Amino acid sequence: xxxxxxxxxxxxxxxxxxxxxxxxxxxxxxxxxxxxxxxxxxxxxxxxxxxxxxxxxxxxxxxxxxxxxxxxxxxxxxxxxxxxxxxxxxxxxxxxxxxxxxxxxxxxx
Amino acid sequence: xxxxxxxxxxxxxxxxxxxxxxxxxxxxxxxxxxxxxxxxxxxxxxxxxxxxxxxxxxxxxxxxxxxxxxxxxxxxxxxxxxxxxxxxxxxxxxxxxxxxxxxxxxxxxxxxxxxxxxx
Numbered sequence: 340x341x342x343x344x345x346x347x348x349x350x351x352x353x354x355x356x357x358x359x360x361x362x363x364x365x366x367x368x369x370x371x372x373x374x375x376x377x378x379x380x381x382x383x384x385x386x387x388x389x390x391x392x393x394x395x396x397x398x399x400x401x402x403x404x405x406x407x408x409x410x411x412x413x414x415x416x417x418x419x420x421x422x423x424x425x426x427x428x429x430x431x432x433x434x435x436x437x438x439x440x441x442x443x444x445x446x447x448x
Numbered sequence: 449x450x451x452x453x454x455x456x457x458x459x460x461x462x463x464x465x466x467x468x469x470x471x472x473x474x475x476x477x478x479x480x481x482x483x484x485x486x487x488x489x490x491x492x493x494x495x496x497x498x499x500x501x502x503x504x505x506x507x508x509x510x511x512x513x514x515x516x517x518x519x520x521x522x523x524x525x526x527x528x529x530x531x532x533x534x535x536x537x538x539x540x541x542x543x544x545x546x547x548x549x550x551x552x553x554x555x556x557x558x559x560x561x562x563x564x565x566x567x
Contacts, residue, residue: 340510342492375553377493384543384560385485385493390553428493432550436507437483442492 340433343368343440350446351419359443361412361429369410373432376405376414380425388427389414421447450474452544452558459564460534467530468561470544477525478502480546483554484518484529488540498547499527534565 343363351357361368361376368374374392377385387396389405392412402417412431416423424447429440455469470482483498496516497508503520520527527544542561545554 342494373550377554379493384557385545385554386557387553387555390555391551396553396555426492430493430495430553435509436498437495437509439485439493439495 340367340435340438343429343431343438345427345429345440345443347441348444348446350448351416352448353419353421355419356415356417357419357445358413358415359427359429359445361414361431361440363410363412363431363433363438365410367431367433367438368407368412368429371432372407374405374407374412375430376403377428377430378423378425379428385428416445419447423447450546450556452546452556454542454544454558454561457562457564459566462536462565462567463533464565465530465532466534466563467528468542468563470527470529470558472501472525472527472546475546478522480548482518482520482527483545483547484516484527485543485545486512486540487543487560493543496529496542501525501527534563536565536567538563539565 349357376389379385392407393405404415427443451473478501484496486494496512499506499518544558
Protein backbone atom coordinates (compact mmCIF):
# COMPACT_ATOMS: atom_id res chain seq x y z
CA UNK A 340 0.00 0.00 0.00
CA UNK A 341 1.61 3.28 -1.11
CA UNK A 342 1.58 6.38 1.07
CA UNK A 343 -0.96 9.05 0.27
CA UNK A 344 0.53 12.09 -1.46
CA UNK A 345 0.78 15.40 0.39
CA UNK A 346 2.75 18.53 -0.50
CA UNK A 347 6.00 18.65 1.51
CA UNK A 348 5.36 22.15 2.80
CA UNK A 349 2.78 24.90 3.11
CA UNK A 350 2.96 28.31 4.72
CA UNK A 351 0.99 31.40 5.54
CA UNK A 352 1.08 34.52 7.66
CA UNK A 353 -0.86 34.73 10.91
CA UNK A 354 -4.55 35.12 10.19
CA UNK A 355 -4.31 33.69 6.68
CA UNK A 356 -5.66 30.33 5.51
CA UNK A 357 -3.70 27.34 4.31
CA UNK A 358 -5.03 24.20 2.63
CA UNK A 359 -3.23 20.87 2.50
CA UNK A 360 -4.19 18.20 -0.01
CA UNK A 361 -4.01 14.43 0.44
CA UNK A 362 -4.29 12.38 -2.73
CA UNK A 363 -4.85 8.65 -2.80
CA UNK A 364 -6.88 6.24 -4.89
CA UNK A 365 -10.23 4.51 -5.00
CA UNK A 366 -8.71 1.87 -2.71
CA UNK A 367 -8.31 4.31 0.17
CA UNK A 368 -9.37 7.99 0.19
CA UNK A 369 -11.86 7.61 -2.63
CA UNK A 370 -13.30 4.35 -1.35
CA UNK A 371 -14.03 5.25 2.27
CA UNK A 372 -15.16 8.25 4.30
CA UNK A 373 -12.64 7.28 6.97
CA UNK A 374 -10.07 10.02 6.40
CA UNK A 375 -8.48 11.61 9.44
CA UNK A 376 -5.83 14.27 9.99
CA UNK A 377 -3.10 14.44 12.62
CA UNK A 378 -0.96 17.29 13.88
CA UNK A 379 2.52 16.55 15.16
CA UNK A 380 4.78 19.06 16.87
CA UNK A 381 8.52 18.25 17.04
CA UNK A 382 9.27 15.56 19.59
CA UNK A 383 5.59 15.01 20.37
CA UNK A 384 3.04 12.33 19.66
CA UNK A 385 0.51 12.93 16.87
CA UNK A 386 -2.81 14.54 17.78
CA UNK A 387 -6.13 13.84 16.09
CA UNK A 388 -7.50 17.01 14.44
CA UNK A 389 -10.16 15.71 12.02
CA UNK A 390 -11.89 12.34 11.66
CA UNK A 391 -14.44 10.89 9.24
CA UNK A 392 -13.34 13.47 6.61
CA UNK A 393 -14.75 16.58 8.29
CA UNK A 394 -15.57 15.99 11.97
CA UNK A 395 -13.63 17.70 14.75
CA UNK A 396 -12.94 16.01 18.09
CA UNK A 397 -13.86 17.93 21.18
CA UNK A 398 -11.27 20.60 21.94
CA UNK A 399 -10.01 21.10 18.38
CA UNK A 400 -10.51 24.73 17.27
CA UNK A 401 -13.11 25.28 14.56
CA UNK A 402 -10.50 26.96 12.37
CA UNK A 403 -9.55 23.41 11.37
CA UNK A 404 -11.83 21.90 8.73
CA UNK A 405 -11.74 18.91 6.42
CA UNK A 406 -13.31 17.92 3.12
CA UNK A 407 -13.03 15.31 0.38
CA UNK A 408 -13.65 15.15 -3.33
CA UNK A 409 -13.04 11.92 -5.18
CA UNK A 410 -9.63 10.55 -4.31
CA UNK A 411 -8.39 13.78 -2.67
CA UNK A 412 -9.00 14.94 0.87
CA UNK A 413 -8.10 18.39 2.16
CA UNK A 414 -7.38 20.06 5.48
CA UNK A 415 -7.90 23.81 5.77
CA UNK A 416 -6.55 25.90 8.62
CA UNK A 417 -8.30 29.26 8.70
CA UNK A 418 -6.98 32.14 10.74
CA UNK A 419 -3.51 30.62 11.03
CA UNK A 420 -1.90 30.96 14.46
CA UNK A 421 1.69 30.52 15.59
CA UNK A 422 0.87 27.31 17.43
CA UNK A 423 -0.39 25.75 14.19
CA UNK A 424 3.19 25.45 12.96
CA UNK A 425 3.69 21.67 12.88
CA UNK A 426 3.72 18.61 10.64
CA UNK A 427 0.34 17.40 9.41
CA UNK A 428 -0.49 13.89 8.23
CA UNK A 429 -3.63 12.54 6.61
CA UNK A 430 -4.63 8.93 7.11
CA UNK A 431 -7.20 6.78 5.38
CA UNK A 432 -8.66 3.39 6.07
CA UNK A 433 -7.58 1.16 3.19
CA UNK A 434 -8.57 -2.28 4.36
CA UNK A 435 -4.88 -3.07 4.63
CA UNK A 436 -5.58 -1.70 7.22
CA UNK A 437 -4.59 1.99 7.10
CA UNK A 438 -2.26 4.28 5.21
CA UNK A 439 -0.72 7.65 6.10
CA UNK A 440 0.09 10.56 3.88
CA UNK A 441 3.67 11.66 3.27
CA UNK A 442 3.26 14.60 5.63
CA UNK A 443 3.20 18.38 5.21
CA UNK A 444 5.23 20.87 7.22
CA UNK A 445 3.14 23.96 7.88
CA UNK A 446 5.12 27.11 8.61
CA UNK A 447 3.68 30.31 10.02
CA UNK A 448 5.59 33.20 8.49
CA UNK B 449 -8.69 10.53 32.19
CA UNK B 450 -7.83 8.42 29.17
CA UNK B 451 -4.14 7.54 28.96
CA UNK B 452 -1.92 5.29 26.92
CA UNK B 453 1.42 4.89 28.68
CA UNK B 454 4.24 3.23 26.78
CA UNK B 455 7.30 1.46 28.12
CA UNK B 456 10.69 3.13 28.18
CA UNK B 457 13.40 3.43 25.56
CA UNK B 458 15.26 0.32 24.48
CA UNK B 459 18.86 -0.01 23.28
CA UNK B 460 19.55 -3.29 21.53
CA UNK B 461 22.02 -5.03 19.25
CA UNK B 462 21.13 -6.49 15.84
CA UNK B 463 19.63 -9.96 16.18
CA UNK B 464 18.27 -9.34 19.68
CA UNK B 465 14.60 -9.48 20.58
CA UNK B 466 12.47 -6.83 22.28
CA UNK B 467 8.88 -6.39 23.41
CA UNK B 468 7.49 -2.91 24.07
CA UNK B 469 4.21 -2.20 25.78
CA UNK B 470 1.29 0.22 25.79
CA UNK B 471 -0.94 0.32 28.87
CA UNK B 472 -4.40 1.81 28.60
CA UNK B 473 -6.27 3.40 31.49
CA UNK B 474 -9.33 5.55 32.04
CA UNK B 475 -11.52 3.65 29.58
CA UNK B 476 -12.85 0.16 28.86
CA UNK B 477 -9.80 -1.35 27.18
CA UNK B 478 -11.61 -4.09 25.25
CA UNK B 479 -14.02 -1.63 23.62
CA UNK B 480 -11.24 -0.13 21.52
CA UNK B 481 -8.69 -1.13 18.92
CA UNK B 482 -4.97 -0.48 19.39
CA UNK B 483 -2.76 0.51 16.50
CA UNK B 484 1.03 0.73 16.24
CA UNK B 485 2.83 3.38 14.21
CA UNK B 486 6.51 3.66 13.28
CA UNK B 487 8.38 6.92 12.79
CA UNK B 488 11.95 6.56 11.65
CA UNK B 489 14.34 9.42 12.48
CA UNK B 490 13.35 12.54 10.55
CA UNK B 491 10.69 10.66 8.59
CA UNK B 492 6.91 10.36 8.41
CA UNK B 493 4.39 8.14 10.12
CA UNK B 494 3.78 4.54 8.99
CA UNK B 495 0.99 2.19 10.08
CA UNK B 496 2.37 -1.14 11.25
CA UNK B 497 -0.79 -2.94 12.29
CA UNK B 498 -3.90 -2.88 14.42
CA UNK B 499 -5.53 -5.23 16.89
CA UNK B 500 -8.84 -5.27 18.67
CA UNK B 501 -7.94 -5.16 22.34
CA UNK B 502 -9.84 -8.35 23.07
CA UNK B 503 -7.18 -10.02 20.94
CA UNK B 504 -9.44 -11.79 18.46
CA UNK B 505 -8.38 -9.92 15.34
CA UNK B 506 -5.07 -8.53 14.13
CA UNK B 507 -4.26 -6.89 10.82
CA UNK B 508 -0.75 -6.05 9.68
CA UNK B 509 0.34 -3.65 6.99
CA UNK B 510 2.08 -5.55 4.21
CA UNK B 511 5.48 -3.97 5.00
CA UNK B 512 5.40 -5.29 8.55
CA UNK B 513 3.68 -8.66 8.12
CA UNK B 514 6.05 -11.32 9.43
CA UNK B 515 8.47 -8.71 10.81
CA UNK B 516 6.69 -7.90 14.09
CA UNK B 517 4.04 -9.40 16.34
CA UNK B 518 1.22 -7.43 17.93
CA UNK B 519 -0.47 -8.92 20.97
CA UNK B 520 -2.55 -7.93 23.95
CA UNK B 521 -3.13 -8.96 27.55
CA UNK B 522 -6.60 -7.69 28.32
CA UNK B 523 -6.30 -8.76 31.96
CA UNK B 524 -3.84 -5.90 32.48
CA UNK B 525 -5.12 -3.54 29.74
CA UNK B 526 -1.84 -3.74 27.86
CA UNK B 527 -0.91 -4.12 24.21
CA UNK B 528 2.49 -5.22 22.95
CA UNK B 529 4.71 -4.90 19.91
CA UNK B 530 7.57 -7.34 19.63
CA UNK B 531 10.48 -8.27 17.39
CA UNK B 532 12.31 -11.60 17.47
CA UNK B 533 15.40 -10.43 15.60
CA UNK B 534 16.06 -6.71 15.38
CA UNK B 535 17.84 -4.96 12.53
CA UNK B 536 19.53 -1.58 12.54
CA UNK B 537 16.74 -0.36 10.25
CA UNK B 538 14.24 -0.95 13.10
CA UNK B 539 15.69 2.09 14.88
CA UNK B 540 12.70 4.38 15.25
CA UNK B 541 10.11 5.89 17.55
CA UNK B 542 7.07 3.65 17.97
CA UNK B 543 3.66 4.98 18.98
CA UNK B 544 0.52 3.19 20.06
CA UNK B 545 -2.91 4.74 19.58
CA UNK B 546 -6.50 3.72 20.25
CA UNK B 547 -9.58 3.75 18.03
CA UNK B 548 -13.22 3.13 18.76
CA UNK B 549 -15.43 2.44 15.77
CA UNK B 550 -14.17 2.45 12.19
CA UNK B 551 -15.67 5.92 11.79
CA UNK B 552 -13.64 7.43 14.60
CA UNK B 553 -10.05 8.46 14.24
CA UNK B 554 -7.18 7.40 16.43
CA UNK B 555 -8.07 9.71 19.28
CA UNK B 556 -5.51 9.02 22.00
CA UNK B 557 -1.82 8.30 21.56
CA UNK B 558 0.95 7.01 23.74
CA UNK B 559 4.01 9.15 24.33
CA UNK B 560 6.18 6.94 22.12
CA UNK B 561 8.94 4.38 22.73
CA UNK B 562 12.33 4.88 21.12
CA UNK B 563 13.99 1.66 19.99
CA UNK B 564 17.65 2.02 19.04
CA UNK B 565 19.45 -0.87 17.35
CA UNK B 566 23.18 -0.65 16.88
CA UNK B 567 26.17 -2.95 17.06
